Amino acid sequence: MGSDANRLRKKWQDYSGEDASKAESSFLETFQVVFQDTEYIVRPRPKEFNTIYVDFPLDTQTLNEIYTPPKPITKHGVFPDYAIGNTKNKKTVYIEVKRQDGWVEGGKRSDGRGNAHERSCKFFTPGLQKILRQYGNLGDDILPFWTVFQGDITRDPCRVREITCWYGDLKGHFFFWRDTSNPEPLISHFEEYIQPLLI
Secondary structure, eight states, rough: OOHHHHHHHHHHHHHHHHHHHHHHHHHHHHHHHHHTTSSSSEEEEEOOTTTTTTTTTOHHHHHHSSOSSSSSSOOOOOOEEEEETTTTTTOOOEEEEEOOOOOOOTOGGGGGOOOHHHHHHGSSHHHHHHHHHHHTTTOSSSSOEEEEESSGGOOOOOHHHHHHHHTTTTTEEEOOOTTTTHHHHHHHHHIIEEEIGGO
């Protein structure tokens, strides 16, 4: 573990138990604690993509074939849950936190219905990756997002297999935060896989 990671880990460990307990179940509060007095920041609901679809160019034929509403569309975009950025080099990774029901002990398989995990896959599309990389000041070889799953979906035998299959070798870009009372695995995952993208 590098000195940067050690510094973040020490910050969390030194934080008072009472304050740390408030942050345990919250992605935002956890990283606000970890990043205090560092070059890293976590921003909720980053707004840079709110209108990316509004003026997305279409060819003339397509424009002639689709509906054009009488009032212009002013808001149509993508809304990540968080952004983690390095204030020194302006690099940013965008985060989705998905809480979803799942099939666990005492339940039935249909408890795993829901498609929050499927909706998170929009960030795999070439067009969005290009835009996120541009805003995030990241290279073409970097996947510009991180998805953190919470709730019973993290233990659902079907959904865990689906998500693991979808991400394939990109295991650093998703995390099952199964025990939100313990932020240590979340922080460790960030330090190992996401923080290096921001250096």
